[in-house]
Structure formats: structure tokens, C-alpha cells
Amino acid sequence: RHILFIVSLAAISFNQTYVIFQPEIPALGVRLYWIALGNLASYLAVAYLNIYVLVPRYLMQKRYLTYTVMIFGTVLVLLWIQTIIEDMARIWLGQRAGNILEPVFILNYISSFATVTLCMLGGSITIVLKHWMTENQRVNQLERKQIQSEVDNLKEQVNPSLLFNTLNRTGVLSKSEPQKAADMVLRLSQLLRYQLYDGARDKVLLNSEINFLTHYLALEKFYSDTFDYQIVSDKALTGVLIPPLLLVPIIQYALKRTVKQEKRPSILLQADREGEEIQ
Numbered sequence: 001r002h003i004l005f006i007v008s009l010a011a012i013s014f015n016q017t018y019v020i021f022q023p024e025i026p027a028l029g030v031r032l033y034w035i036a037l038g039n040l041a042s043y044l045a046v047a048y049l050n051i052y053v054l055v056p057r058y059l060m061q062k063r064y065l066t067y068t069v070m071i072f073g074t075v076l077v078l079l080w081i082q083t084i085i086e087d088m089a090r091i092w093l094g095q096r097a098g099n100i101l102e103p104v105f106i107l108n109y110i111s112s113f114a115t116v117t118l119c120m121l122g123g124s125i126t127i128v129l130k131h132w133m134t135e136n137q138r139v140n141q142l143e144r145k146q147i148q149s150e151v152d153n154l155k156e157q158v159n160p161s162l163l164f165n166t167l168n169r170t171g172v173l174s175k176s177e178p179q180k181a182a183d184m185v186l187r188l189s190q191l192l193r194y195q196l197y198d199g200a201r202d203k204v205l206l207n208s209e210i211n212f213l214t215h216y217l218a219l220e221k222f223y224s225d226t227f228d229y230q231i232v233s234d235k236a237l238t239g240v241l242i243p244p245l246l247l248v249p250i251i252q253y254a255l256k257r258t259v260k261q262e263k264r265p266s267i268l269l270q271a272d273r274e275g276e277e278i279q
Contacts (some may be wrong), residue, residue, distance in 0.1 A: 006044065013040035016250040021089060031092060038085045044235050045079045050120050055127050071124075075116050079109060098197065184222050187215045195245065206278070207233070213251055219265065220255060227258045229267040236273040 017036040021028055028035070050071070058067035129132045170188075173181035198204050210233050217229045251269070258265040272279045 005047075009043045009047065010036075010040050013043060018088065022090075028089065028092070029068060031089065034083055035089050035163045040084055042078055042081045042085075046074055046116075047120070047123065049074060050124060055124050059124055059128065060131065071117060071120055075113055075120065076118060079112055082112075083109075119127075180222070184219060187219045187222070190215050191219065201244060204244040206237050206240040206242050206271065209242060209247055210269075211246065212245075213247060213269065216248070216251060227255075227265045227267060229269070231269045233271040237278070239270055240273070240278065244277070276279050 014036045017032060017039060018025070020122055021032060021035070025032055053066060054070050054074070058064075058070060167188075170181045170184050173184070191212065194208070194215075198208060198212075210231060221227065221229065247269075250270075251267075254267050258267065
């Protein structure tokens with residue numbers, strides 16, 4: 001980008017010098033290139049001063065008035081330097097220097113001032129736009145990381161006490177009710193398999209999540225038969241993808257509420273699809 005920028009400014013500088021001194025090109029000779037290089041150096045100095053000093057120090061800090069004043073002052077200095085270079089060239093040619101009070105000189109000065117100022121402001125807008133896009137990408141990445149972190153936290157919501165309670169209960173039942181203990185171990189293995197493998201994915205089928213909740217509630221009911229539950233899902237939910245273990249906190253909250261109920265509680269989980277929304 002910098003090479004392309006410098007080449008563009010070089011083309012502008014040589015073209016500007018050629019147009020101004022076109023009648024005197026044979027007399028100037030090699031000096032024409034030195035004049036063009038002087039103009040190029042002044043353009044580069046002002047452009048990079050704007051890019052690396054004025055824009056980050058004033059424009060990015062929302063000091064708009066100071067930035068505008070600095071831009072105007074910088075352009076005036078640039079035009080003054082280029083005027084000195086042109087006057088030196090005319091002196092080499094044996095001509096008199098330009099008179100700043102002549103109407104043609106004033107109009108040319110105003111025109112050059114407006115053109116250079118607009119070009120510098122255009123470059124500043126490009127830098128600000130690039131900064132805004134970079135900042136917007138950074139914010140989006142932070143939001144995605146935050147969402148992913150929240151999903152990862154939800155994946156860890158399966159209560160570890162369920163594992164310990166189930167193993168403890170299984171040990172007790174293995175002697176008195178071996179079939180029931182075997183059923184508990186089977187459901188626990190299905191839970192752990194889902195949590196370890198499917199839980200590591202970005203998305204899973206909603207039906208798989210509902211099956212996981214079924215095993216989860218069945219295991220809780222095995223351990224503490226103090227509630228009833230029912231899960232009803234719509235057939236239209238086939239193929240719907242959601243983040244894994246997203247519904248576990250809802251079930252855990254419902255289980256905590258069952259402890260506080262005087263009558264035997266019942267949990268109903270009903271999943272329906274309404275257009276693009278899952279209820």
C-alpha cells in the first residue's frame with residue numbers, strides 16, 4: 001500500500017512540475033527532476049505527518065477542531081514550500097519570482113489549498129474507516145468469545161453431585177436390586193458419553209438434547225423418587241440445531257423447585273416450533 005501510495009504521489013508531482021514548467025523544460029534540463037523530487041518530498045512529508053501524527057493524536061481522540069486547524073496549517077506550509085521551490089526554479093531560469101498579490105497567484109493558491117485539503121481529508125477518512133472496521137471486527141470477536149464462553153459454561157452445568165450420588169446409590173443397589181443398579185449405570189454412561197462427545201460440538205440436534213434430558217431426569221428419579229416428569233416434543237423439531245447442554249440449567253432449576261413443593265410435584269417439558277422460534 002505504501003509503495004502504491006508513493007508511486008501515485010510521484011506521478012502527481014512529476015505531472016504538476018511538467019505542467020507548470022512546460023515551456024521551460026529544455027532550459028531546466030535535469031533540474032526539472034529535482035523540482036519534481038522536491039514537490040514529492042513535501043507531499044510525502046505532509047501525508048505521513050497526517051497519517052502518523054495528526055490522525056491518531058487529534059482525529060482519533062475526537063479533537064476535531066484542533067485537527068482541522070492543524071490540517072489547514074500543514075497545507076499552508078506545504079504550499080509555501082512548493083512556492084519556494086517554484087521561485088527557485090524561476091530564478092535559475094533568470095525570471096522573477098511570483099508575486100503573491102497577483103490575482104492569478106491568489107486564485108491558484110486557493111485552488112491548490114482546497115484540492116490538497118480535500119485529498120488529505122479523504123486520506124484521513126480512509127484511515128478512520130479502516131480503524132472502525134478493525135475495531136468492529138475486534139468487538140465482534142470479543143462478542144463471539146463471550147458467547148462461546150457462556151455456552152462452554154452451560155456445558156459444565158451438569159451437576160457433579162449427580163455423578164457421585166448415582167455411583168453411591170448404584171453401590172447400595174448392586175446387592176439388593178442389581179437390575180435397577182445396572183439401569184442406573186447404563187443411563188449414567190449415556191449422560192457422560194453425550195457430555196464428553198456431543199457436548200464438545202458447537203451445535204447438536206435438539207432431539208439429542210431432549211434425549212439427554214430424558215436420561216438426566218430418569219437418573220434423578222432413580223436416585224430420588226419424589227417427583228414425576230413428562231417430556232413432549234413437536235415432530236417439527238426434527239433437524240433443529242442448538243448449542244449442547246443449553247437446556248440443562250432449566251431442568252436443574254425445576255428440580256430445585258420440586259424440593260420446596262408440599263405436594264408431589266410434576267415437571268413438564270414441552271418443546272414446540274413456531275416459525276423460526278422454539279418455544
